[in-house]
Amino acid sequence: MSARPNVAHAPLELEHFLPYRLSILSNTVSQAIAADYQQRYELSMTEWRVMAVLARFEGLSAREVAERTAMDKVAVSRALARLVDAGRVDRGTHDGDKRRSVLQLTAEGWAIHDEVAPLAREHERELLAKLDDEERAWLSRILDKLMAA
């Protein structure tokens, strides 16, 4: 049990270190949400993100999905393989460019989307319920600034 604080070396206090706090918070939140649909729908977080962008933008290519999800193209490729395989996404080929795929949710994909989206929103609501209006406004503004560049 020692736990004798050391002072000679100016050690980092993880619990006050912003990158660490962000990491813990983000993982906790994402895990909680993912746990909710992972089992129920056999859907990984990467797959869900792909579905979410395809719900908003039909006909994207895999590369465009990667851009919009901030995932790398390998992850997208694999997520798509599973989604297509499961009949949740339909993959066509772009007219003037045989390299490109043209992606969209199938009816089954939409059905799942329409169940998972509210669930995700509910989690967000619960999280934001810990803040008051003023704090929510600041948070949004601050995240924007931190993510810029």
Added chain:
Amino acid sequence: MSARPNVAHAPLELEHFLPYRLSILSNTVSQAIAADYQQRYELSMTEWRVMAVLARFEGLSAREVAERTAMDKVAVSRALARLVDAGRVDRGTHDGDKRRSVLQLTAEGWAIHDEVAPLAREHERELLAKLDDEERAWLSRILDKLMAA
């Protein structure tokens, strides 16, 4: 490119979805820092976190390290194996309890710590430089509230 916004199904707008934004921000920040020492010191993020808590609290057991880093015990066990192997951490056995290890940084571990810690701090400084004092105060307060419970 297509990208025809779909409205019929109330799709999630990832870029405004808090858990997603947190995840992107957190990954971007952590990756940037890790990239900085990963190569130079052959040190993974999990290993660095372990070193950071051992720098603050000498003589912790593996379980206590896990608690303080919010990592699971398997991850800690493996990080420790590598750190001990590399001569960066010294692992003893607790007097009254042979199950427990008693961990502390070696001289070599301290040397690395004393180089990496300022580097991590500098990254945090750069990140926080994007905010003014008021925003920094709100951020800290907001993170505390979000992480509570």
Added chain:
DNA sequence: AAGTTATAGTTTCATATGAAACCATTTGCA
């Protein structure tokens, strides 16, 4: 003291991940 339960830590196994190599197609340009 014996037997059950709990705890510290490691190992195993199955899955996830990213970098780099790769294939096919398209684009740029001499």
Added chain:
DNA sequence: TGCAAATGGTTTCATATGAAACTATAACTT
């Protein structure tokens, strides 16, 4: 036109990860 470079996407390979099983020791109950 023909060839080098770029692009979309997949595969390979090496590493990371977590859950569950496992080993050893300690604590609790009687």
